[in-house]
Amino acid sequence: MPPFSPALVTDLYELTMVQAYFAEGFAGEAVFSLFVRRLPPRRNYLVACGLEDVLAFLETFRFDDAALKYLDSLGRFSAPFLRFLERLRFTGDVYAVPEGTPVFANEPILEIVAPIAEAQLFETFVINQVHLQTLVASKASRIVEAAGRRQVVDFGLRRVHGVDAGLKAARAFHIAGVHATSNVAAGQAYGLRLAGTMAHSYIQAHDDEYAAFRSFARLYPDTVLLVDTYDTLDGVRKVIDLAKALGREFRVSAVRLDSGDLRDLSMQTRRLLDDAGLHSVGIFVSGNLDEEGIAGLIRAGAPIDGFGIGTEMGVSADAPTLDFVYKLVAYEGRGRIKLSPGKSVLPGRKQVYRVERDGVAAHDLLARDDERASGRPLRRKMMEKGTRVADAHASLDAARHLREIEVNRLPDRVRALPPADPPYAVEISAPLAEAAERLRQQYARPRPAPAPPR
Amino acid sequence: MPPFSPALVTDLYELTMVQAYFAEGFAGEAVFSLFVRRLPPRRNYLVACGLEDVLAFLETFRFDDAALKYLDSLGRFSAPFLRFLERLRFTGDVYAVPEGTPVFANEPILEIVAPIAEAQLFETFVINQVHLQTLVASKASRIVEAAGRRQVVDFGLRRVHGVDAGLKAARAFHIAGVHATSNVAAGQAYGLRLAGTMAHSYIQAHDDEYAAFRSFARLYPDTVLLVDTYDTLDGVRKVIDLAKALGREFRVSAVRLDSGDLRDLSMQTRRLLDDAGLHSVGIFVSGNLDEEGIAGLIRAGAPIDGFGIGTEMGVSADAPTLDFVYKLVAYEGRGRIKLSPGKSVLPGRKQVYRVERDGVAAHDLLARDDERASGRPLRRKMMEKGTRVADAHASLDAARHLREIEVNRLPDRVRALPPADPPYAVEISAPLAEAAERLRQQYARPRPAPAPPR
Numbered sequence: 001m002p003p004f005s006p007a008l009v010t011d012l013y014e015l016t017m018v019q020a021y022f023a024e025g026f027a028g029e030a031v032f033s034l035f036v037r038r039l040p041p042r043r044n045y046l047v048a049c050g051l052e053d054v055l056a057f058l059e060t061f062r063f064d065d066a067a068l069k070y071l072d073s074l075g076r077f078s079a080p081f082l083r084f085l086e087r088l089r090f091t092g093d094v095y096a097v098p099e100g101t102p103v104f105a106n107e108p109i110l111e112i113v114a115p116i117a118e119a120q121l122f123e124t125f126v127i128n129q130v131h132l133q134t135l136v137a138s139k140a141s142r143i144v145e146a147a148g149r150r151q152v153v154d155f156g157l158r159r160v161h162g163v164d165a166g167l168k169a170a171r172a173f174h175i176a177g178v179h180a181t182s183n184v185a186a187g188q189a190y191g192l193r194l195a196g197t198m199a200h201s202y203i204q205a206h207d208d209e210y211a212a213f214r215s216f217a218r219l220y221p222d223t224v225l226l227v228d229t230y231d232t233l234d235g236v237r238k239v240i241d242l243a244k245a246l247g248r249e250f251r252v253s254a255v256r257l258d259s260g261d262l263r264d265l266s267m268q269t270r271r272l273l274d275d276a277g278l279h280s281v282g283i284f285v286s287g288n289l290d291e292e293g294i295a296g297l298i299r300a301g302a303p304i305d306g307f308g309i310g311t312e313m314g315v316s317a318d319a320p321t322l323d324f325v326y327k328l329v330a331y332e333g334r335g336r337i338k339l340s341p342g343k344s345v346l347p348g349r350k351q352v353y354r355v356e357r358d359g360v361a362a363h364d365l366l367a368r369d370d371e372r373a374s375g376r377p378l379r380r381k382m383m384e385k386g387t388r389v390a391d392a393h394a395s396l397d398a399a400r401h402l403r404e405i406e407v408n409r410l411p412d413r414v415r416a417l418p419p420a421d422p423p424y425a426v427e428i429s430a431p432l433a434e435a436a437e438r439l440r441q442q443y444a445r446p447r448p449a450p451a452p453p454r
Numbered sequence: 455m456p457p458f459s460p461a462l463v464t465d466l467y468e469l470t471m472v473q474a475y476f477a478e479g480f481a482g483e484a485v486f487s488l489f490v491r492r493l494p495p496r497r498n499y500l501v502a503c504g505l506e507d508v509l510a511f512l513e514t515f516r517f518d519d520a521a522l523k524y525l526d527s528l529g530r531f532s533a534p535f536l537r538f539l540e541r542l543r544f545t546g547d548v549y550a551v552p553e554g555t556p557v558f559a560n561e562p563i564l565e566i567v568a569p570i571a572e573a574q575l576f577e578t579f580v581i582n583q584v585h586l587q588t589l590v591a592s593k594a595s596r597i598v599e600a601a602g603r604r605q606v607v608d609f610g611l612r613r614v615h616g617v618d619a620g621l622k623a624a625r626a627f628h629i630a631g632v633h634a635t636s637n638v639a640a641g642q643a644y645g646l647r648l649a650g651t652m653a654h655s656y657i658q659a660h661d662d663e664y665a666a667f668r669s670f671a672r673l674y675p676d677t678v679l680l681v682d683t684y685d686t687l688d689g690v691r692k693v694i695d696l697a698k699a700l701g702r703e704f705r706v707s708a709v710r711l712d713s714g715d716l717r718d719l720s721m722q723t724r725r726l727l728d729d730a731g732l733h734s735v736g737i738f739v740s741g742n743l744d745e746e747g748i749a750g751l752i753r754a755g756a757p758i759d760g761f762g763i764g765t766e767m768g769v770s771a772d773a774p775t776l777d778f779v780y781k782l783v784a785y786e787g788r789g790r791i792k793l794s795p796g797k798s799v800l801p802g803r804k805q806v807y808r809v810e811r812d813g814v815a816a817h818d819l820l821a822r823d824d825e826r827a828s829g830r831p832l833r834r835k836m837m838e839k840g841t842r843v844a845d846a847h848a849s850l851d852a853a854r855h856l857r858e859i860e861v862n863r864l865p866d867r868v869r870a871l872p873p874a875d876p877p878y879a880v881e882i883s884a885p886l887a888e889a890a891e892r893l894r895q896q897y898a899r900p901r902p903a904p905a906p907p908r
Contacts, residue, residue: 002621002643009617011609011636012650020673026659070642076674116659123653127612128620135615155465158581159775161589162618163463166582167456169615182465188524189456196466199577201782204790205480205570219474220530230793230897311775320774321613321765328655336658339684443684 005067006057010124015071018117019081028332030116031349032123033108034130035327040319044420045102045410047141047403048109049172050133052099054126055388058090061122090118094383097352098394100137100175100402101378102410104364104426107352108379109134116331123326131324132165133172139291139316140176141407143309145415146291148298151306153195154181155286156314169314175399178313179306190396197224197256197284197308204229210238217242221251224284227269228259236269240276254282254305262287263302270303284308290318291417337439346428346436352378361409367429459521460511464578469525472571473535482786484570485803486577487562488584489781494773498874499556499864501595501857502563503626504587506553508580509842512544515576544572548837551806552848554591554629554856555832556864558818558880561806562833563588570785577780585778586619587626593745593770594630595861597763599869600745602752605633605760607649609740610768611640623768629853632767633760644850651678651710651738651762658683664692671696675705678738681723682713690723694730708736708759716741717756724757738762744772745871791893800882800890806832815863821883 021027036046063071063085071077071085092114103109109130112119144152154173157166163185170186180195181187187194198216203226206212213225227235236255243250255273257265262285273281285297286308294307311317327345328336335347346366353365353375367373382392394402413420428436475481490500517525517539525531525539546568557563563584566573598606608627611620617639624640634649635641641648652670657680660666667679681689690709697704709727711719716739727735739751740762748761765771781799782790789801800820807819807829821827836846848856867874882890 004621004639004643008639008642009620010638011611012638012648013636013652015638016650016674017652017656020656020670023673024669120655124612128616131613132615157465158578159585161586161615162622163582164616164618166463167458182467184464184466184469185458185462188462189458194466196470198467198471200792201574202471202474204782204792205484205785215478216474219477220470315774317774320769320771328658331659338654338658
């Protein structure tokens, strides 16, 4: 990546607005709420993800010299304001649901309570990171559920959108229950389990497919051999030939099918392998599969032991964005709303309660933070006055475990792939609805003509 | 981002295959070709982009100590192989079409000619970067063409997939003809023009919309005011009030509409502004627009002067991936192919010729590199023995200029938004087709039973 200052990963208008707040003396406490307005048609729930990067960013935030110099060069920012930025650190509080929690439309994943300049400034980065990671964790959760007990491996690095997405997606996939990743940098950065087989180019570089298999298995005895470079079943027969030749030294763990009709080919492959007594050699498939493709293969009885999933999971191809927004919901202790058509906002800090019956989630309740409501509260304080609270250091494995437990508690129709009918309900508490209505009436009322400018 | 070694932005199997090549003494020259198998339904052409990052990566490539230490910890790599990696640098040649060039299915955007270990190792990174940047440049080119003389501004940072994508997309958008970006880090990294207006939160933080407009215009006299927080036309009337109050000091350049029926609202807004004599105040719109939305508004006569485009352009939402592959096409001077269903490969190094009549592209010809063919060759040598050739340092503005010229030379049906009928033709030369057929027969022929293992 070209050199850039992390603090400048923001939209220009955040900085111009913050300069205006500075010039106007606006330094009151603001509450910003991050939530999704609506779920994509093929998502019954989302898996919250990305909090860790937000907290790490806020903890270490500062404008470095290069950033200040660049901003100065733009000719839009005053010297006093640049000095203000130089000293700016995040001093606010953060409330959030833990990573791995299933969430629904309108539920705040994260709330920032801070002087308005700070809370405004971080909008772009906060959305960017939570959007990406929640997007791909949510897609991966469907894929993991579809695969059931079969392993899912992330092969997405080549088609995800850039290097940052590659790393963050591998991390989000781990939280969603994916078994391993092919991304070596993600293994290094997060300690994730790595996996990989071989590419067609390795086979092609050899004059003979059998020779390629033999050489690779000599170096990596328990490897997975890719059999579809020329003719899939012919490739499988060469693996069987290799087993015969190696005898008890043969330890190849699986063959990989990457093209063609995976149902038919996996069945024929299984038969060939079983007829040769190679019951312990598994079948691993890849090639533009998504959760529907996986479910279809399993329903059809395809004898598949694992799935390598790339493009579809890495970019959440059927729904490559979520409608995340980060909205001002209170300033100086008073609730704020918007009335733009289709873009209204509920005021103030909020808690999300999950109401369960017999261990299964019945509905959620979105309530004012100062209410008492029944149900299990999902949102917690993660940062206080710019410092993480003790239990905000969840491990990746803890988040993975949380997702598994929490998704298991969702109703079957919500966990399933087809659109949930009815969708999971998020109710709004009476006090919250009343607060919204009061503000709506106040702002929709025709106001008197403006006072003349000073 | 968490700490990681750039050299490890690769799939594990690249490293295991390279260790196998190393163990087998495979050090011959390989040719890998990067191309797209087919275009998405709503793309008549792609705009090649991402070469600069590939060249910069290859020029500076090395395994740092942290990378070697991590690889050693995996227990899969031998000490001699890790010493080989420690010394590994890119020593090969790179051929490519310049950034900004329109390309079509099966045309090599980039070819790497290098010892097989090097060429194999870079597969993942090369695809990752060229895929992302070509994807978003191609989408942006459609948006820029749809907007015609009206300016397009990139507002995508919050919804693109991560920080790397935000930077690279802003760069690709510049090449595609986008006017400016809101991404401050991209401005810093690439010297791009920045633009931005204000967010709803700024309006909401003030008790009164008029007071917000007045304060912002005082600090930024030629700003764009966002008018749809409560009621769009009411917001426009407040801008007119402000103009009356400020008199000749009023210099607001535009209003921004971000919700509702943009056609009706822009017409009513224009009428209100014109009736108040504010002919110089433009109308800027945003809110989930894509090229079809832009074209529809323009066709309907909406008096819009500029478009802020975020999500749809930033993730190429209608086609969030391209079918890019990086394939071995020759090893040790001999062509290599694949026969996997739907995934065949043409052998050897290739040149792309654009055949033009009266200054308009008629078709392309894909030919062997050692052929002579008529037409304009698009592919050039960019790197020789690991070092960039002199004219491989194209500026961003040169690439932007090239895209404009080259897209202007495409037939109207290919430049237009609907699917080109017939699609632009890419013909294959007789010598190239013959070479492919020879190899196909050779590999499809049943081969003798394998020799027993040594």
